[in-house]
Amino acid sequence: MRAAPWLLAPVAALSMPAYATSYLTIEEAQRIMFPGTTLTPAALTLTEAQAREIERRAGVPVPGRTLHLWRAPDGAAFIVDEVIGKHEAIGYALGINADGRVRQVEILDYREAYGWEVRNEKWRRQFIGKGAADPVLLDRDIRNLSGATLSSRHVTEGVRRLIATYAVAVK
Amino acid sequence: MKRPSVPVTRQRARHLARALLAPAALGFAVSALAAATPPASSEQRLEQRVEDLAEQLDALKAELARLQAERALAPPASVAAAPAAAPVAAGTSAAGFEKLSLWGYGEAYLTHPTHVSGESQADLARAVFGIGYQFDDRTSFNSEYEIEHAVASSGDVGEMEVEQFFLDHQLTPWGSVRAGLFLMPFGLLNEHHEPTNFYGVQRNFVETLILPSTWREGGFEFNAHGVSGLSVSLGLTTGMNLAGWDYAPxxxxxxxxxxLENNGAAPLQASHQELSLANAQHPSGHLAINYTGLPGLKVGGALFSGNAVEVPSAPNAPPTGTMRVTLWEGHARWQMSGVDLSAVYAHGAIGNTAGSNLANPGSPNPIPSAFYGYYLQAAYADGLNLGRYRLAPFVRYEYYNLGSSYAGAAPAIPAGSVPLSATPGDYGLWPKGQDRVWTLGANFYVTPNVVLKLDYQTFDVNRDFTRFDLGLGLAF
Known part of the structure; x- marks a missing residue:
């Protein structure tokens, strides 16, 4: 939340630049989440109605209309997205199974000296299996990262938004 | 990013039409001049041109009418599309600003000592605005500017402060260096002091009096962290200054x-320098280690040590000698299933105080050689979910002692009633420097970033300090 609205602009025109603190490339994240599976890029632009429905379900604004999406043959999806950590963007990837449940979350990069804790595997593992029926809320079914509250809240909100996005526009 | 309203766009259409018409009109005028002295052979050509121009004018008029009609009858759909277009437009038009970030936080409160209602106060305690800038992928700047107590002028107690002003430079994916004026990595509160991040209207006493808050020093710090959740900060900074210690309040x-919280009475509150023409003859070092490897858990500790600027020795007295300030703390926080438990223990020591304490006999305020405090806090973060709102009740027990031991001389506290100020008839007890405090209250989150707070605090020793507080805090 602590960011100028124009910082959300890169989400709309996401090109995933190679930050210095890049931990995984998109290809690496795809190999980790979908080993041996061929993913097909599928450009998708959300309609206004879809974006509003996602906002309604997830309870957070949809910052951009362009979805960076790859599909697996079985209907599963791989989505690359950004959220604001404390002030700057955190790039992450979400793997989602055909049943709409989270397969995996990987942090791709971030630019801040704060919030690196979200890379913690045990923390990210909490998202696995979460679906549209789960709250996916910090302090509710997702434990906080003490000292990185903003980053963990924003990644949690991002995952919740992408779960809704899958249900509304991808499935 | 407010979208221009329809009348403005209409105006814009008129400007456009005018811009298109102007050259045409000019062309017409030039042609007319030429027509004034016509060579007979070119008469037909001129007529043809005038006709062409007339046609162009008609076309422009039609275009203008169409544009105006379009703007006037703009269907609501295009208004609805505006928010979607806005971020993209902003991103392309504000290229220089994407590296800039702005944020802020602040808190206002009402405090009502239940035994001394005449001392009730309402205060806009702090309004803070932050500016950050991303120089490149590895280098970022953060700063915060704070106004305390609403008005800062020579006749008011308020202060205008630079609270943070530092650069971070990423060296490796796991390590970075920091330089400038930055917050010290001590306790649970100091680096996360936004009102939405702590329970209770005011900050707890241990992390105000034993660990000063908001505690910042100028210098350098190396930060490293591993994916396992272990992080280390190692720094070299400015330190404490005891030269101005008030032996005779x-x-x-x-x-x-x-x-007690605001007046800088605690030992390190009275001696930290905040990089305001700080005496830098003695560097201080600090080391902080934290573990956040298990989701919901944070455990850690920190140590600060450095020589303070000494109290000047009295005439003909031996030199004061080195006065080393050492501060250490341990903290733990466990957040699970809505339960939020935290504990902090902090201990400070000042060496070689005997000489200057002896040189100031009978002082009610000698320099302590040790001071410490701790608290235990339990909150139910997921307490009551009232639709979009959240009510988080909490209870905290804390103990603080601003002078648990003294060298040379103990405080000579005047017995009985003493004047509390220059105001005639303003009498009361000299406060004791230690207390046991229970705080019971709740944070009511209107949004995760807007909080209303309510609490009741009882003091075991300074019983008249018992108070009721109401607060409003926000961060964005």
């Missing part, structure tokens, strides 16, 4: 709990 340094 005319009146008690504080008379209620709010003043």
């Amino acid at each position: 005319e009146f008690p340094p504080y008379r209620n709990a709010l003043e």
Whole structure:
């Protein structure tokens, strides 16, 4: 939340630049989440109605209309997205199974000296299996990262938004 | 990013039409001049041109009419599309600003000492605005500017402060260096002091009096972290200055709990320098280690040590000698299933105080050689979910002792009633430097970033400090 609205602009025109603190490339994240599976890029632009429905379900604004999406043959999806950590963007990837449940979350990069804790595997593992029926809320079914509250809240909100996005526009 | 309203766009259409018409009109005028002295052979050509121009004018008029009609009858759909277009437009038009970030936080409160209602106060305690800038992928700047107590002028107690002003430079994916004026990585509160991040209207006493808050120093810090959740900060900074220690306060340094927090009476509150023409003859070092490897858990500790600027020795007295300030703390926080438990223990020591304490006999305020405090806090973060709102009740027990031991001389606290200020008839007890405090209250989150707070605090020793507080905090 602590960011100028124009910082959300890169989400709309996401090109995933190679930050210095890049931990995984998109290809690496795809190999980790979908080993041996061929993913097909599928450009998708959300309609206004879809974006509003996602906002309604997830309870957070949809910052951009362009979805960076790859599909697996079985209907599963791989989505690359950004959220604001404390002030700057955190790039992450979400793997989602055909049943709409989270397969995996990987942090791709971030630019801040704060919030690196979200890379913690045990923390990210909490998202696995979460679906549209789960709250996916910090302090509710997702434990906080003490000292990185903003980053963990924003990644949690991002995952919740992408779960809704899958249900509304991808499935 | 407000979208221009329809009348403005209409105006824009008129400007466009005018811009298109102007050259045409000019062309027409030039042609007319040429027509004034016509060579007979070119008469037909001129007529043809005038006709062409007339046609062009008609076309422009039609275009203008169409544009105007379009703007006037713009269907609501295009208005609805505006928010979607806005971020993209902003991103392309504000290229220089994407590296800039702005944020802020602040808190206002009402504090009401239940035994001394005349001392009730309402205060806009702090309004803070932050500016950050991303120089490149590895280098970022963060700063915060704070106005305390609403008005800062020579006749008011308020202060205008630079609270943080530092650069971070990423060296490796796991390590970075920091330089400038930055917050010290001590306890649970100091680096996360936004009102939405702590329970209770005011900050707890341990992390205000034993660990000063908001505690910042100028210098360098190396930060490293591993994916396992272990992080280390190692720094070299400015330190404490005891040269201005007030051995002879005319009146008690504080008379209620709010003043205890605000008046800089605690040993490190009275001696930290905030990089304001700080005496830098003695560098201080610090080391902080934290573990956040298990989701919901944070455990850690920190150590600060450095020589303070000494109290000047009295005439003909031996030199004061090195006065080393050492501060250490341990903290733990466990957040699970909505339960939020935290504990902090902090201990400070100042070496070689005997000489200057002896040189100031009978002082009610000698320099302590040790001071410490701790608290235990339990909150139910997921307490009551009232639709979009959240009510988080909490309880906290804390103990603080601003002078658990003294060398040379113990405080000579005047017995009985003493004047509390220059105001005639303003009498009361000199406050004791230690207390046991229970705080019971709740944070009511209107949004995760807007909080209303309510609490009741009882003091075991300074019983008149017992108070009721109401607060409003926000961060964005």
